[in-house]
Amino acid sequence: MKELLSQVNSPEDIKGFNYEQLENLAQEIRDEIIINLSETGGHLASSLGVVELTLALHTVLDSPQDKIVWDVGHQSYAHKMITGRKEEFKTLRQLDGLSGFPKRSESEHDHLNVGHSSTSISAALGMASARDLQGQDQTIAAVIGDGALTAGMSFEALNHAGHSGKDLLVVLNDNEMSISENVGAMSNYLSKIRSNPYLHQVEKDVGKILNKIPAFGNQITKTAARLKNSLKFLVIPGILFEEMGFTYLGPIDGHNVKATIETIENAKNIEGPVLLHTITTKGKGYKIAEDNPSKYHGVSPFNIRTGKKKKTRDKPTYTNIYSQQLTELAKEDEGIVAISAAMEKVVGDFKDEFPDRFYDVGIAEQHAVTFASGLALQGMKPFVTIYSTFLQRAYDQLVHDVCLQKAPVKLALDRAGIVGKDGETHQGVMDFSYLRHMPNMTVMAPKDENELKAMVKTAAEYDEGPIAFRYPRGEIIGVEEEGRVDTLEIGTAELLREGKDGLILAVGSMVPRALQAAQELADAGIDLTIVNSRFVKPLDEELITKLVKEHDYLFTAEEHLLQGGFGSAVAELIVDNNLDINVKRIALPDKFIEHGSQDDLLARYGLDVDGIKKQVKAVISNQ
Ligand SMILES: Cc1ncc(C[n+]2csc(CCOP(=O)(O)OP(=O)(O)O)c2C)c(N)n1
Ligand SMILES: CC(=O)[C@@H](O)[C@H](O)COP(=O)(O)O
Numbered sequence: 001m002k003e004l005l006s007q008v009n010s011p012e013d014i015k016g017f018n019y020e021q022l023e024n025l026a027q028e029i030r031d032e033i034i035i036n037l038s039e040t041g042g043h044l045a046s047s048l049g050v051v052e053l054t055l056a057l058h059t060v061l062d063s064p065q066d067k068i069v070w071d072v073g074h075q076s077y078a079h080k081m082i083t084g085r086k087e088e089f090k091t092l093r094q095l096d097g098l099s100g101f102p103k104r105s106e107s108e109h110d111h112l113n114v115g116h117s118s119t120s121i122s123a124a125l126g127m128a129s130a131r132d133l134q135g136q137d138q139t140i141a142a143v144i145g146d147g148a149l150t151a152g153m154s155f156e157a158l159n160h161a162g163h164s165g166k167d168l169l170v171v172l173n174d175n176e177m178s179i180s181e182n183v184g185a186m187s188n189y190l191s192k193i194r195s196n197p198y199l200h201q202v203e204k205d206v207g208k209i210l211n212k213i214p215a216f217g218n219q220i221t222k223t224a225a226r227l228k229n230s231l232k233f234l235v236i237p238g239i240l241f242e243e244m245g246f247t248y249l250g251p252i253d254g255h256n257v258k259a260t261i262e263t264i265e266n267a268k269n270i271e272g273p274v275l276l277h278t279i280t281t282k283g284k285g286y287k288i289a290e291d292n293p294s295k296y297h298g299v300s301p302f303n304i305r306t307g308k309k310k311k312t313r314d315k316p317t318y319t320n321i322y323s324q325q326l327t328e329l330a331k332e333d334e335g336i337v338a339i340s341a342a343m344e345k346v347v348g349d350f351k352d353e354f355p356d357r358f359y360d361v362g363i364a365e366q367h368a369v370t371f372a373s374g375l376a377l378q379g380m381k382p383f384v385t386i387y388s389t390f391l392q393r394a395y396d397q398l399v400h401d402v403c404l405q406k407a408p409v410k411l412a413l414d415r416a417g418i419v420g421k422d423g424e425t426h427q428g429v430m431d432f433s434y435l436r437h438m439p440n441m442t443v444m445a446p447k448d449e450n451e452l453k454a455m456v457k458t459a460a461e462y463d464e465g466p467i468a469f470r471y472p473r474g475e476i477i478g479v480e481e482e483g484r485v486d487t488l489e490i491g492t493a494e495l496l497r498e499g500k501d502g503l504i505l506a507v508g509s510m511v512p513r514a515l516q517a518a519q520e521l522a523d524a525g526i527d528l529t530i531v532n533s534r535f536v537k538p539l540d541e542e543l544i545t546k547l548v549k550e551h552d553y554l555f556t557a558e559e560h561l562l563q564g565g566f567g568s569a570v571a572e573l574i575v576d577n578n579l580d581i582n583v584k585r586i587a588l589p590d591k592f593i594e595h596g597s598q599d600d601l602l603a604r605y606g607l608d609v610d611g612i613k614k615q616v617k618a619v620i621s622n623q
């Protein structure tokens with residue numbers, strides 16, 4: 001362990017360090033992050049960018065009494081290391097190891113479980129309001145990136161905080177990057193502040209100049225006021241935040257430990273909400289990541305010298321298949337447009353092929369959905385492509401702006417099911433339940449990459465209302481490619497295997513596993529019928545009812561939580577039709593699913609082939 005880092009077991013231990021020691025400690029922490037992540041993978045570039053800022057915050061504030069609330073939390077590795085977790089850092093994102101995000105159960109220095117973006121200012125303002133009601137004296141700081149600032153929630157919180165006048169420190173970590181380049185008008189505004197050093201020099205004199213502008217006489221007063229305002233907008237950095245009720249400090253170099261510490265000390269003594277604008281470099285200190293921060297935002301294990309992945313993929317991913325199919329269809333169909341929320345990679349080359357038909361709206365899932373509704377109501381075919389977990393944000397927009405309008409919006413839910421190492425906040429295991437109860441919604445899940453292509457085509461051609469399909473994170477199965485892609489008839493399932501001892505209705509990623517389990521159980525004398533449901537809504541009532549009548553045991557299988565999912569839909573069908581059968585639902589339990597590799601988690605929760613076999617055997621052999 002490094003010389004200085006070995007002395008640090010809690011933030012208290014850095015308080016006696018001088019500036020030079022803090023700079024050296026920053027270097028040691030960086031090395032440690034790089035070495036560890038080269039083995040575990042994780043969010044590299046974002047964490048490297050805030051090492052000095054983290055040390056500065058912990059030097060000035062007294063954590064955990066003072067609270068630092070990290071936005072998204074993917075940049076919190078230095079924070080983890082100096083808050084007593086450096087020894088466990090090598091277990092980052094592994095099964096039963098440290099979480100990749102702040103987590104309240106992990107440390108008293110983590111005040112909010114995060115992973116989804118743009119929650120920090122709201123939560124910090126809530127904490128500040130509680131502090132005041134309880135008569136306590138604490139500094140509450142939210143640390144938010146320029147990407148996270150693009151989300152509606154951040155603006156809602158700034159709006160509230162500025163008006164409330166509460167003591168609150170918002171540290172804006174501006175590295176000009178979201179996962180890819182940051183987008184939007186706010187991002188342009190920050191660029192203007194950043195790129196005009198002249199503004200900073202005149203900043204102090206501006207107040208004096210403005211005060212000399214006379215303010216009398218009706219018309220003159222109005223003109224003078226307007227002039228005064230335009231001048232302010234021209235020359236005072238951060239005037240937007242000032243006008244919202246914040247004291248704006250900065251921009252400062254967030255890698256300069258001394259300047260950052262001094263400014264945070266100042267900020268602590270200012271009454272009311274303060275926005276401290278720091279400029280940092282994403283990937284700082286690791287040249288390869290600095291040169292390509294987008295690629296090194298999140299990494300799998302890599303070679304430190306070359307930056308290359310240790311293990312390359314054998315097969316394409318579901319994301320590749322989806323985006324290729326969408327791009328292919330868009331060549332023939334000019335109505336197709338694609339929307340992403342700050343994750344342009346989800347649509348692959350679509351952006352380059354059709355720059356005018358691609359919209360990256362920033363971290364704004366709610367807006368993305370209602371924006372898509374507008375496009376659809378005007379005759380376009382919008383494919384809103386968002387991770388399953390992040391679409392949770394847009395629940396009411398789906399209900400009110402899409403389903404209620406019967407708008408033919410197409411929802412492509414990437415990273416559905418168990419996503420693995422990002423853990424609780426990122427598992428895509430609630431989408432069947434949050435989508436299937438919405439009137440007018442159709443919900444599909446493909447058993448393999450060929451069926452995914454068919455679903456993209458089905459969605460493109462379906463114009464009766466909204467339609468959603470969800471597909472997993474990671475590599476495709478690798479089935480033989482089908483030349484021709486046909487559309488699917490809505491609400492039709494596929495009978496894959498016939499047996500007499502039990503019926504498995506499976507959906508999505510569980511279909512090939514159920515088939516494999518059935519083949520292996522056949523050797524043990526259990527003969528199963530397997531159905532690929534394809535649709536979670538509407539279900540193939542006719543086929544399911546017929547098969548249920550022919551079997552004594554029914555199993556449903558899905559990579560989703562039990563509550564409200566596919567199995568629940570089938571159970572409703574059985575009750576509604578007075579059918580009589582023993583039912584066992586194979587799904588994830590009613591809890592937040594932790595981090596770990598996808599395979600480890602599938603095995604832990606009995607959703608792999610062995611798990612299916614065990615659960616089927618347990619029911620059938622016990623009778
Ligand atoms: C609601 C939501 N949408 C999308 C994401 C995916 N995401 C994680 S980090 C990130 C970019 C954040 O950029 P910024 O806040 O500037 O942090 P940086 O990585 O630049 O330090 C995005 C889009 C998310 N975590 N939450
Ligand atoms: C922090 C965050 O939300 C993203 O960086 C996310 O971790 C990306 O996940 P994938 O690696 O599955 O694209």
Ligand SMILES: [Mg+2]
Pocket residue numbers: 145146147148173174175176177178
């Ligand atoms: Mg950023």
